Amino acid sequence: MKRVRAEVLNTRRHGAYHSITIVAPEVAERVRPGQFLSIGMPEGRSFLLRRHFSIHQASRRGGWAGTLEFIFDPAGAGTSWLAEVKSHQYLDVIGPLGKAFAYPTKLNTCLLVSEGYGAAPIYFLAQELRARGKRVDMIVGGDNADLVFKAIEGKRLSQTISIMTGDGSLGDQGNVLDAFPGMLEATEAQVVYAAAKRSTLRALADVCIERQIPSQMAVEELMGCGIGLCFTCVVPVIRKDGSGFDNLRACTDGPVFNPARILWDRWMGDEPRLEPTPPEGFPVIGAWPG
Amino acid sequence: MKRVRAEVLNTRRHGAYHSITIVAPEVAERVRPGQFLSIGMPEGRSFLLRRHFSIHQASRRGGWAGTLEFIFDPAGAGTSWLAEVKSHQYLDVIGPLGKAFAYPTKLNTCLLVSEGYGAAPIYFLAQELRARGKRVDMIVGGDNADLVFKAIEGKRLSQTISIMTGDGSLGDQGNVLDAFPGMLEATEAQVVYAAAKRSTLRALADVCIERQIPSQMAVEELMGCGIGLCFTCVVPVIRKDGSGFDNLRACTDGPVFNPARILWDRWMGDEPRLEPTPPEGFPVIGAWPG
Amino acid sequence: MRPSVAVDLGGGLTLAHPVVAASGCLGSGRDVPALVDLHRLAAVVTRSLTRAPSKGAPTTRAAETASGFLSWVGLQNPGVEEFVEVDLPRLTRFGTPVIASIAGSTLDEYVRMASWLHVQPGISGLEIYLGTPDHERRGDPFFSHLERIREVVGTVSRLSRVPVFVKLPALLPDLVATARACVRDGAHGLTLIDAVPGLAVDAGRLRSKLAGPVGGLSGPAIKPIALAAVYRVSSALPDVPIMGVGGIATGEDGVEFLLAGATAVQVGTAMLVNPSAPVEIARGILTYLKDKGIGSPAELRGRLRVRGDEEAPGRADDDGMPGGTAAGRTGSVPWGSTP
Amino acid sequence: MRPSVAVDLGGGLTLAHPVVAASGCLGSGRDVPALVDLHRLAAVVTRSLTRAPSKGAPTTRAAETASGFLSWVGLQNPGVEEFVEVDLPRLTRFGTPVIASIAGSTLDEYVRMASWLHVQPGISGLEIYLGTPDHERRGDPFFSHLERIREVVGTVSRLSRVPVFVKLPALLPDLVATARACVRDGAHGLTLIDAVPGLAVDAGRLRSKLAGPVGGLSGPAIKPIALAAVYRVSSALPDVPIMGVGGIATGEDGVEFLLAGATAVQVGTAMLVNPSAPVEIARGILTYLKDKGIGSPAELRGRLRVRGDEEAPGRADDDGMPGGTAAGRTGSVPWGSTP
């Protein structure tokens, strides 16, 4: 974890998404997919907290060596400010942060599921998995074609791909969940990776747990600091020995978790959909295959 | 008093000062020297309050008809933001605000004293006085040459001018007070107008009162609203009948006051220099000559 | 405004919409600038009136703080008599209900002012300001002694033919108990909250930015504090009309207060910065109601959902570890009891 | 840091400079990231420790507000024993004085924790957190009953061989009286202020943004409130060490608190946003002292000049108009008595 004043090399648009590429060799050299960056907000604003973004690309070699790319969809105050940032401006960047996706050693067929900007870390992961000789298939979703991040890149990175849009403006109409069981079967996936909104992750997790398919998912929780200081970003995670749970910090112990160990009902207590807490015998797939 | 979304026509630099010219015909048509504008700050900032600036120019005719110019020296949060404003941006403007300088009807020789950005309303006043056939002489001051606003303009507008800088980098070394008694005598001024910092105004007022020279001075006080709502901008002003004083709002009853009626000690109670309150018989020059 | 944004504050006080001008932020009443669309406000609260004219605080009276405004005007006002003579007729011309805020320095002053005001045509309500020094209690503000609050509120409420609102500060740890006592003693409703005591320092000059050591903090900075106060009191007193105030600047802010339990909202600082804020807020609330298909502001009241309502936060922590719930059981909520 | 920025908190607690990490904002102690330059902090206050481990509040635990941060962590901590075993040794490695914050739910818990902690090598002070629900008083927070504050403070202070600081919230109207009682009962110093109760509403989803109805508001928004609390207490108790906390993010902020009467300052939220904030603040204070030719932070303490000190604000209004001074006489200062 380093903190740097990083120059913006480049800003681009991809559909609804803005992409920013920064020069941060100290950070780039150690980055792995699933890790994220923390960006400081400017002074004099009414919004104080740093904003957090998954790393989409890290170039360690070649002309772009030492650069990092992240993407976002300008929604609130912080991302709207970021959308105005221009090349050659400097950003206050901390990274790399968090635990990355783990690569399987023995298992070989990987199904990667992403929704919206979740594609950012997932495409990075796809590259790394392929570099390790794994088979990668993908489901990529978004509310509409504009919100499907770089579909062509997705196609390039995967053996087979299923693109889902809420309005059917690209690929099939529906969400990534609709495509999930079919793709699981079609690809005979041995491992599932996902980055999507919480309710989607949970539904994916249910399927994975039922079918006993090991999976890793990158979660989001509001982060007061992103570096482990404030304990606001916690996720309730069942202990490996099953003796209870701990509220683990998504910023340091996550954002990638084994979804079988997340106490989803407890964590999602603040979501509109409220269900009874799980029975004691909640299935825990302990050891990660790899 | 109108509120308009005014387009920025032009931004310029004059030494340390930034100048912004806006298109606001509804406001420009009624403006008189001494009046000011209120500029809204952008959203999402930690500074909320509108900022206030004297009107430097109002063009009612010709190619620039309907435009207004104000100047400032970027110091705090709001003026630093304003310094970044570009042509074609829009500003939230309320104006014209406050009471203007009154023009003398019978008296003819006017000495105008300004310090720093105080020159903005004073040059505007000089134009209007000359248009009414008055003789205008000036003392213009600043800490250094950069902080003397458009010295050439000052020279053009006045019969004689004394330029004073703290470091002697332009005109004579010293402040406007040093030049004041001499210029009063040299010009045989019948009326004094001034816009300067509070302590300077007070010292000028002392001389004017002692010599019984009628004067008008534009004061500054922190303004919560600028439009008469909050009563934070008050100045203690002796009643015309001498029966006591009232805390008058600088934004609606000022910013131009007859300094002989200001209870300076009371008003400046928050200044480092603290003096006993004035005796009961504090001289009040009641009627304004004009 | 569509009739559906009307709110009923009870006691005969029906407002065209829920957005009221807060006390102290509308000039003197006699010269409200046209930029503030007086006839489109739901109601106005006057600056707090004292029995005799008051010149208020020395200057400097204000400072800007992070997302806040710190001010000490010291209740400059023309006094209740001149107000009735000069300001009130001009205010009532607009047909907007006027709520008179009264600030006494003795019980007797409150009584005299209330008696004088409540019968004036055009006065639709009274708001009791309790921040003035109580000359019968060594200058402590009235709100610092519950029995004094009760004397003032009880006496004024008994005599008034218009509804009486009591304005309370957030910094009472027994806020709910105080609110309950006010209502028991006859107050019709509550206004929550007054500006919060604050100090701004000019480090360069080694002095307080204001002429005194303290001012009242207002604006967006205090919105969460005001919301918490409204929520606490309205949860305990769901039938009592509450005007929420503190940092409201947008329609969404207004909705937040209604959800937290306010019947109507007041706008102060935002109006200083944007004189048409109240009208914009009212419009924003209307848009929200339309979008959500909710029939009236009253239906928003107290509809705030809180995770703790469904699942006691305490239980979330209770996994059998001894003492692990010390903080969790009632959630380490940093406020006083709500008897 | 030059030796001249050192401050003496008394009780043997001398700090290299006046900037301390506030409670709850430094992770768990066992894994403070290197970005926070631990060995360059003057001291650290631990997260508030409970007797047994606590899992804290459910999520969502935080929300952003205007210039503020609203959070409800619910005192997640490993419990005092695991803290001593695991966290403390790693914290003390840096040579930085450690002040342990304790949060009991009974008097007995405070006593046990204090007894256990005050003798641990590396513990230089205790800070009593009073926001936990008092299980012997129906779950009211300890600070809501003066006699409970006194019991806890008195007992802990008597047994502790390290200086004891009491952390008080700003929302006590009798803040000065409470502070005085704490000191009379043996507290060495005070920490002012705790986060201020606040609520954030998600209007779109009609719910509280946090998992509970209330969180603690921190950050620049509350700075004026914290400054006022420090000023009031230090004016009444000029000899008592005070650690000021609330919204401090820059060296200038730090100077403001010292001028208002703090002996040292604590930094919470600013550190979350800028992990080197404490070091930058210390450096800023040093620069200020150099620029002003002031010898030490202690010389700033209480040097705040206020117009009211020189000329009573009341008199400024007294021009013979009857009652005109009602508000002016004690300046309508919106706070409680300072007995």
Ligand SMILES: Cc1cc2nc3c(=O)[nH]c(=O)nc-3n(C[C@H](O)[C@H](O)[C@H](O)COP(=O)(O)OP(=O)(O)OC[C@H]3O[C@@H](n4cnc5c(N)ncnc54)[C@H](O)[C@@H]3O)c2cc1C
């Ligand atoms: C590990 C991690 C990786 C992320 N990666 C990406 C990414 O690659 N691209 C992207 O667009 N977004 C990503 N997000 C979400 C991103 O942090 C939010 O979109 C962003 O903070 C919103 O800021 P705002 O100013 O637009 O919203 P505001 O509404 O102004 O935010 C207010 C507060 O809420 C927080 N917040 C708002 N939305 C979210 C969210 N979805 N998750 C967490 N906190 C939130 C903000 O950080 C801020 O503290 C990621 C979040 C996390 C935790």
Ligand SMILES: Cc1cc2nc3c(=O)[nH]c(=O)nc-3n(C[C@H](O)[C@H](O)[C@H](O)COP(=O)(O)OP(=O)(O)OC[C@H]3O[C@@H](n4cnc5c(N)ncnc54)[C@H](O)[C@@H]3O)c2cc1C
């Ligand atoms: C009637 C009037 C006319 C003015 N004309 C001019 C002008 O022509 N050119 C110019 O540069 N300045 C002028 N000023 C001063 C100008 O308003 C301040 O320079 C400006 O508000 C400072 O804003 P800031 O964001 O830079 O400072 P900050 O320090 O961020 O301001 C903080 C707060 O203090 C107020 N404030 C700061 N300095 C002053 C000041 N000197 N007077 C009043 N309020 C202040 C601000 O308005 C704001 O509310 C005028 C002020 C008044 C009242």
Ligand SMILES: Cc1cc2nc3c(=O)[nH]c(=O)nc-3n(C[C@H](O)[C@H](O)[C@H](O)COP(=O)(O)O)c2cc1C
């Ligand atoms: C300049 C100013 C003057 C005020 N004067 C009064 C007053 O006379 N009486 C009163 O009850 N409240 C007064 N207040 C407090 C407001 O009515 C309101 O409670 C507070 O400002 C919080 O709301 P806001 O954030 O919308 O401003 C005043 C506030 C300001 C900013």
Ligand SMILES: Cc1cc2nc3c(=O)[nH]c(=O)nc-3n(C[C@H](O)[C@H](O)[C@H](O)COP(=O)(O)O)c2cc1C
């Ligand atoms: C995330 C977070 C956790 C906190 N936890 C504690 C705590 O455990 N004990 C405590 O006394 N104060 C706690 N506080 C309050 C701070 O110590 C401090 O009093 C408050 O945040 C104001 O300071 P600031 O504005 O610098 O953050 C916490 C604050 C934050 C933001």
Ligand code: FES
């Ligand atoms: S965001 Fe602060 S601990 Fe994770």
Ligand code: FES
């Ligand atoms: S600035 Fe608000 S009344 Fe003058």
